[in-house]
Amino acid sequence: MGLFTRILELPISIFTIILNLDFTLIFTLFIIYSVFQTYFNFYRKRHERFPGPVPLPFIGHLYLFIGNFAATSSRLNEKFGDTYEFSMFGYRTVVLANPKDLNDLFSAKVDSPFLRRIPPFKGIKALGMESDGLLFNNNVPKWKHNRKYFSQSLSPPSFIKLSAIYTNQACEELFGYWSNLKQNEIVKLDEWFRSFTSDMMGLVVSGVKENSMQLTNDKRVKANSKHSLRVNEDAKEKNHEITSGEIYRNLRSEYSDALGFLVFVPTFLWNFPLIKPKVEHYKNVLKELGKFELELINERKITMMKQQPDVNSVNSNNSKVKADFLTMLLTSTDDADVIKQNIREMFGAGIATTTSTLCAIVHHLAKHPEVEKRMVDELFRVLGSNQNVKVEDFDKLKFTEAVINETIRLNPVVPLVHRYSTDTELEIAGRLFPPNTIFGINLAHIQRNPKYFPNPETFDPDRFYTENCAENCAENCTEHRKDQLPKYAFSPFGQGMRSCPGKNFAMAEIKTILANIYRKYTFQLAYPNKPLPWRYTVVNEIGTFEVFVVPRENSGCILPNSAA
Numbered sequence: 017m018g019l020f021t022r023i024l025e026l027p028i029s030i031f032t033i034i035l036n037l038d039f040t041l042i043f044t045l046f047i048i049y050s051v052f053q054t055y056f057n058f059y060r061k062r063h064e065r066f067p068g069p070v071p072l073p074f075i076g077h078l079y080l081f082i083g084n085f086a087a088t089s090s091r092l093n094e095k096f097g098d099t100y101e102f103s104m105f106g107y108r109t110v111v112l113a114n115p116k117d118l119n120d121l122f123s124a125k126v127d128s129p130f131l132r133r134i135p136p137f138k139g140i141k142a143l144g145m146e147s148d149g150l151l152f153n154n155n156v157p158k159w160k161h162n163r164k165y166f167s168q169s170l171s172p173p174s175f176i177k178l179s180a181i182y183t184n185q186a187c188e189e190l191f192g193y194w195s196n197l198k199q200n201e202i203v204k205l206d207e208w209f210r211s212f213t214s215d216m217m218g219l220v221v222s223g224v225k226e227n228s229m230q231l232t233n234d235k236r237v238k239a240n241s242k243h244s245l246r247v248n249e250d251a252k253e254k255n256h257e258i259t260s261g262e263i264y265r266n267l268r269s270e271y272s273d274a275l276g277f278l279v280f281v282p283t284f285l286w287n288f289p290l291i292k293p294k295v296e297h298y299k300n301v302l303k304e305l306g307k308f309e310l311e312l313i314n315e316r317k318i319t320m321m322k323q324q325p326d327v328n329s330v331n332s333n334n335s336k337v338k339a340d341f342l343t344m345l346l347t348s349t350d351d352a353d354v355i356k357q358n359i360r361e362m363f364g365a366g367i368a369t370t371t372s373t374l375c376a377i378v379h380h381l382a383k384h385p386e387v388e389k390r391m392v393d394e395l396f397r398v399l400g401s402n403q404n405v406k407v408e409d410f411d412k413l414k415f416t417e418a419v420i421n422e423t424i425r426l427n428p429v430v431p432l433v434h435r436y437s438t439d440t441e442l443e444i445a446g447r448l449f450p451p452n453t454i455f456g457i458n459l460a461h462i463q464r465n466p467k468y469f470p471n472p473e474t475f476d477p478d479r480f481y482t483e484n485c486a487e488n489c490a491e492n493c494t495e496h497r498k499d500q501l502p503k504y505a506f507s508p509f510g511q512g513m514r515s516c517p518g519k520n521f522a523m524a525e526i527k528t529i530l531a532n533i534y535r536k537y538t539f540q541l542a543y544p545n546k547p548l549p550w551r552y553t554v555v556n557e558i559g560t561f562e563v564f565v566v567p568r569e570n571s572g573c574i575l576p577n578s579a580a
């Protein structure tokens with residue numbers, strides 16, 4: 017099957033690269049391929065021991081794009097039922113959408129056969145991710161080792177406190193820039209939130225100041241300035257000395273591009289004329305990034321040797337070593353490879369997910385002012401007008417939490433999660449599967465299933481809000497729906513051993529940002545009829561999201577000068 021599948025996948029792969037995710041085209045290709053479905057029935061014969069629905073034809077490298085598109089719009093599981101099949105990179109891939117079938121896949125047992133996510137594709141090997149870090153690590157003992165350090169480093173109270181402080185500080189910086197927004201200026205909120213999270217993660221992970229917000233602001237000022245002033249801005253840009261934080265950010269951003277490129281472009285194309293230079297470039301990026309990270313680790317080791325880290329120190333101006341993620345990792349291991357990959361993944365997994373979720377929340381709240389009012393009332397009630405958000409406040413912001421949950425129900429940034437096993441005779445959903453089958457779990461579809469979420473397309477945070485419920489409230493109380501949900505019906509962070517280790521951190525961070533921002537500002541959609549610009553990639557990511565940033569009246573705080 018290998019060569020034949022590869023040949024069939026080739027034109028689609030090339031189209032994907034050239035047209036860079038043109039979804040109309042991808043969908044058309046998908047339909048054309050579906051026409052060939054009968055022709056490819058031979059595939060089923062090859063798996064007679066494992067009968068199942070006729071697999072969809074060889075979508076190959078496009079699977080993730082189409083899969084995510086389908087998952088988000090819930091179409092394929094609607095059409096094909098709770099289970100349908102693909103071939104992905106030549107691997108049999110089954111997509112499931114019934115929570116009842118997920119017990120084994122989402123098992124929390126340390127010896128579960130489903131501790132791997134996807135097979136060791138060559139692109140992942142080239143990035144050194146197949147036996148390092150977490151996301152794509154297939155070496156189970158090494159993954160367990162890394163995961164322990166990753167989770168341990170995120171949990172100490174001093175780290176959580178420090179993250180809240182850095183998030184509050186980043187909000188202050190953001191408000192400084194926003195105080196100069198012009199009235200009726202259209203603001204690309206996705207860019208602001210991306211640079212905000214990047215700066216904030218830079219500090220939280222390794223104390224490196226990245227200046228992303230500063231650069232976003234410079235770009236905005238330049239775009240808004242008259243021609244004569246733009247010359248000054250150009251000169252300023254030319255003379256700007258690039259900081260190490262900026263170099264680090266650029267390398268990381270190229271690393272994410274490398275991830276997309278090397279994983280999705282089949283290895284046999286890597287030596288083709290137009291592709292080879294790009295592959296070489298990305299390999300170089302990997303080397304440079306590794307060097308940078310090693311320097312960062314060594315510098316910190318030296319500082320820690322001179323000065324014992326004060327893991328209780330949360331004062332970011334304090335001269336002692338900060339309790340950031342790097343310090344936390346170094347206090348538990350000195351394996352540089354483990355540390356390097358863990359900090360890479362903290363950035364890789366933490367920026368796009370949070371940015372996209374924040375934009376989706378703003379979108380829903382702008383469309384539902386009554387919900388926004390309830391959330392803002394709660395923020396003022398719990399926090400007052402000026403108070404910074406503290407760790408102790410997180411649990412009190414129940415309605416805000418319900419708003420976040422309802423948003424990630426409707427717009428999960430990871431709509432499909434995967435499990436893969438090399439074991440034989442796997443029984444899932446009452447059927448036997450061969451080893452090396454990939455199982456996709458269609459979270460997006462499950463989370464829009466009317467069986468579990470009545471009127472699933474409606475944005476209704478009350479599904480997750482239990483605060484007003486009396487202790488013995490009626491059985492049909494809509495506010496206890498979350499507790500009544502079947503196991504795994506709501507899993508935006510995945511479940512089991514391989515679920516998201518950043519869940520608590522992400523929730524705390526998003527709450528802190530919402531609490532700071534919504535007490536000072538409200539947002540109006542620049543184009544209210546436009547749907548949320550959701551880009552369908554490995555994870556769903558927000559595209560250009562334009563809004564008006566409106567200072568909130570009666571916020572009790574000093575309002576920014578909107579006319580400046």
Ligand code: HEM
Nearest residue numbers: 150151365366369430433508509510511514515516518522
């Ligand atoms: C709204 C924010 C986020 C969402 C919705 C989200 C969701 C997810 C999901 C669905 C998975 C796959 C889980 C599975 O396969 O069962 C995952 C994995 C992961 N996430 Fe998150 N995530 C978010 C933020 C973060 C943050 C902030 C971090 C870092 C602190 C992070 C780090 C990771 C890592 C390292 C993995 C791989 C875990 C492993 O393979 O062992 N995530 N995330």
